[in-house]
Amino acid sequence: MKKSNFKKMLVLVLSFAMVLAFTACGGGGGGDEGGSGGSGDGKSITLFNSKSEIQEDFENLAKVYEEQTGVHVEVYYSQDTVSAHLATKYASKAPYTINMVDAKDIYSLGKQYGADMSDMAWVGDTDYAISVDDKVLGFPTCIECRGILYNEAAIKGALGEDFDPASIKTLDDFKAMCDKLVAAGMDAPTAILGPDWSLAAHYLQQVYEEREDPEAFVQSLYKGEADLMSDAKFNALMDTFDVLKEYNQFKTQGSNAEDELVHQAMSEGKDAFQFGGCWEWNDLLTYDYNGPVGIMPVPQNLEDDYTGKLVGGGAKYFYVDGSEYTSEADQEAGKAFLEWLASSDEGKTFVSDTCGMVSPFKSNTVPCTNDIGKVVKEYVDAGLLVPNYDYDPDDHYSKLGIEMKKYLDNACTREELAKAIQDYWASTTPVEH
Amino acid sequence: MKRNTLSYKVKQYLMFGGVGTALFCAVVIVPFIYGIYLTFTSWDGVSPNKPFVGIANYVAAFADHDYWLAMGRTVIYSVFSVVLINVLAFALAYLVTSGVKGQNFFRAGFFIPNLIGGIVLGYVWKFVFNRAFVAIGTAIAGHDVPSLLASPNGAMFCLILASVWQYAGYMMLIYVAGFMSVSDSLKEAAMIDGCTPSQAMRNVTIPLMRSSFVQCIFLSITRCFVVYDVNLSLTKGDPYGQSIMAAMHVYNTAFTYKNYGMGQAEALILFIVCAVIGITQVMVGKKGEVEA
Numbered sequence: 001m002k003k004s005n006f007k008k009m010l011v012l013v014l015s016f017a018m019v020l021a022f023t024a025c026g027g028g029g030g031g032d033e034g035g036s037g038g039s040g041d042g043k044s045i046t047l048f049n050s051k052s053e054i055q056e057d058f059e060n061l062a063k064v065y066e067e068q069t070g071v072h073v074e075v076y077y078s079q080d081t082v083s084a085h086l087a088t089k090y091a092s093k094a095p096y097t098i099n100m101v102d103a104k105d106i107y108s109l110g111k112q113y114g115a116d117m118s119d120m121a122w123v124g125d126t127d128y129a130i131s132v133d134d135k136v137l138g139f140p141t142c143i144e145c146r147g148i149l150y151n152e153a154a155i156k157g158a159l160g161e162d163f164d165p166a167s168i169k170t171l172d173d174f175k176a177m178c179d180k181l182v183a184a185g186m187d188a189p190t191a192i193l194g195p196d197w198s199l200a201a202h203y204l205q206q207v208y209e210e211r212e213d214p215e216a217f218v219q220s221l222y223k224g225e226a227d228l229m230s231d232a233k234f235n236a237l238m239d240t241f242d243v244l245k246e247y248n249q250f251k252t253q254g255s256n257a258e259d260e261l262v263h264q265a266m267s268e269g270k271d272a273f274q275f276g277g278c279w280e281w282n283d284l285l286t287y288d289y290n291g292p293v294g295i296m297p298v299p300q301n302l303e304d305d306y307t308g309k310l311v312g313g314g315a316k317y318f319y320v321d322g323s324e325y326t327s328e329a330d331q332e333a334g335k336a337f338l339e340w341l342a343s344s345d346e347g348k349t350f351v352s353d354t355c356g357m358v359s360p361f362k363s364n365t366v367p368c369t370n371d372i373g374k375v376v377k378e379y380v381d382a383g384l385l386v387p388n389y390d391y392d393p394d395d396h397y398s399k400l401g402i403e404m405k406k407y408l409d410n411a412c413t414r415e416e417l418a419k420a421i422q423d424y425w426a427s428t429t430p431v432e433h
Numbered sequence: 434m435k436r437n438t439l440s441y442k443v444k445q446y447l448m449f450g451g452v453g454t455a456l457f458c459a460v461v462i463v464p465f466i467y468g469i470y471l472t473f474t475s476w477d478g479v480s481p482n483k484p485f486v487g488i489a490n491y492v493a494a495f496a497d498h499d500y501w502l503a504m505g506r507t508v509i510y511s512v513f514s515v516v517l518i519n520v521l522a523f524a525l526a527y528l529v530t531s532g533v534k535g536q537n538f539f540r541a542g543f544f545i546p547n548l549i550g551g552i553v554l555g556y557v558w559k560f561v562f563n564r565a566f567v568a569i570g571t572a573i574a575g576h577d578v579p580s581l582l583a584s585p586n587g588a589m590f591c592l593i594l595a596s597v598w599q600y601a602g603y604m605m606l607i608y609v610a611g612f613m614s615v616s617d618s619l620k621e622a623a624m625i626d627g628c629t630p631s632q633a634m635r636n637v638t639i640p641l642m643r644s645s646f647v648q649c650i651f652l653s654i655t656r657c658f659v660v661y662d663v664n665l666s667l668t669k670g671d672p673y674g675q676s677i678m679a680a681m682h683v684y685n686t687a688f689t690y691k692n693y694g695m696g697q698a699e700a701l702i703l704f705i706v707c708a709v710i711g712i713t714q715v716m717v718g719k720k721g722e723v724e725a
Binding site for chain 1: 580671
């Protein structure tokens with residue numbers, strides 16, 4: 001009998017040990033993936049940062065915040081797709097208190113889970129907050145713009161004269177500059193990033209954005225009514241893309257060119273132009289940076305209201321989780337942190353100086369330390385921005401990215417590309433927004 | 434205490450297998466059943482609502498042209514990989530059991546690629562294909578040459594090569610165990626009876642190693658069918674999505690395109706295909722097994 005009791009005890013202990021081991025696996029904190037919700041009393045909250053390059057800076061900022069307010073902010077990041085990662089957090093009923101997502105996620109995730117921030121003071125200080133159903137749900141972290149990056153030092157080194165980006169107004173100007181650079185000894189003055197997000201979500205996206213009513217145009221694509229081959233904007237942008245292709249330093253590798261090599265070439269001045277945006281600043285600094293590198297609008301042989309403007313706007317939005325899994329106190333603590341980020345000197349310095357981002361807040365006058373960001377800031381201040389279109393279907397960038405890659409590699413004609421784009425839109429269920 | 438009563442048997446089972454069964458249910462059976470339930474919903478992976486849609490996801494999955502293309506690609510990749518992995522593993526096992534000098538060192542050496550995770554391995558090979566081979570090719574040809582990864586067939590070849598390199602060493606160990614389980618006296622007897630070494634290998638050693646073949650082929654088939662890590666880090670589906678394998682398509686559908694229900698349905702179809710092929714192969718293989 002005693003023996004049997006011992007066995008029972010043993011089974012119980014073993015089961016318990018197993019359960020403990022499993023809970024230990026499931027819980028636990030740490031700098032990267034994992035993590036859970038806040039403490040519930042507003043004294044300790046969690047923040048998901050999807051810009052991994054500023055993770056360390058964010059952790060340092062959280063320490064400063066804790067010293068000032070006593071509220072602990074645990075900063076997490078993940079290399080996983082943002083929506084996939086947050087899905088696992090909601091599935092485990094332990095979402096982060098504050099979540100950094102892309103603008104389009106605010107319309108899906110934020111709409112379902114975001115807390116209303118309409119009464120926060122920062123809302124009046126920016127033009128880039130995202131509202132859904134009359135509730136302010138998205139807090140912009142920065143402004144990001146797309147255009148042609150240029151390396152001033154590389155151009156000056158080749159031509160022996162200062163480069164004035166304002167002198168490149170049309171595609172003809174741009175082509176003439178490329179020819180000049182080639183004549184001066186720069187074999188291939190341009191480069192194109194190969195990933196689908198750059199080709200489809202950034203370059204092709206301009207076809208929808210640079211027009212009076214992007215929504216109407218996208219709707220006409222959904223209905224199968226738009227004819228891209230007769231569309232002036234599509235052709236103008238593709239003409240520019242052809243020129244970028246013609247002088248591409250990585251022509252042989254095409255869409256398979258590694259991002260690192262493309263960034264290195266721009267950073268070190270081995271080429272002069274590359275389609276990109278201000279978020280590439282950190283990538284450029286990884287190499288032997290020989291700048292300054294700036295940004296200018298994509299030159300086109302089409303004079304319209306968008307000539308001389310960069311495409312972009314608010315980016316990397318925070319929403320505070322307003323679901324049942326986050327207590328009222330934690331939600332308030334999350335909102336207070338964002339208010340501090342927007343209005344305190346430490347927050348402003350963090351955004352513009354430490355991270356080199358362009359602040360979306362008017363009251364932030366701290367100079368931006370990012371060479372590309374400085375130029376973007378000038379465009380922002382001058383009101384020369386074409387707004388982003390944020391309502392693409394989720395598979396847009398990957399499916400049309402494939403088509404753009406084919407076009408980059410000369411594996412399809414412009415007619416075939418146009419047809420593929422039209423077919424994609426016509427066969428896709430419209431995104432509700 | 435009576436030993437043939439049901440309650441006694443249940444207690445005995447729970448004593449020895451209770452914890453394992455509970456854990457197995459918790460981490461395999463329950464998620465599996467819940468996964469099947471999700472295939473009948475149009476859940477986006479995030480929303481608290483999981484609208485029931487019946488068999489719509491299965492209808493959509495069977496009509497998903499890209500999925501079946503990915504499945505076809507996976508079959509081609511698996512056929513080549515499984516054959517090459519096993520031929521190479523068998524040859525390596527023969528080599529390292531034939532008494533060559535330093536055979537233990539070789540065993541360890543061939544096994545090492547298996548210790549490198551698929552993601553890291555993919556990045557290592559990507560570097561080799563994109564930089565090293567391109568540099569060598571450029572030096573030989575005298576002009577820039579494209580990477581193997583830039584063409585659909587080249588990318589498939591790269592995937593197969595990396596997988597063979599990864600798994601051959603692991604399968605080699607199973608074949609080594611198979612070789613060592615065949616008694617030398619049987620081979621000697623065959624030789625005395627007039628067999629040449631190759632005849633002894635074909636008629637004595639290989640039939641007695643049948644269980645090793647069954648295991649290795651089963652393991653390589655199941656692993657190749659659900660390949661994801663190497664696919665992600667080496668090609669990421671490029672060029673033009675023509676190296677997207679079934680598992681990557683499932684992931685994209687479920688997580689990137691936020692179509693979780695349909696992704697789950699496609700995953701279940703992949704599981705069934707994989708299970709049917711794997712089990713058929715094991716059953717056919719086991720049938721002809723011989724005992725020494």
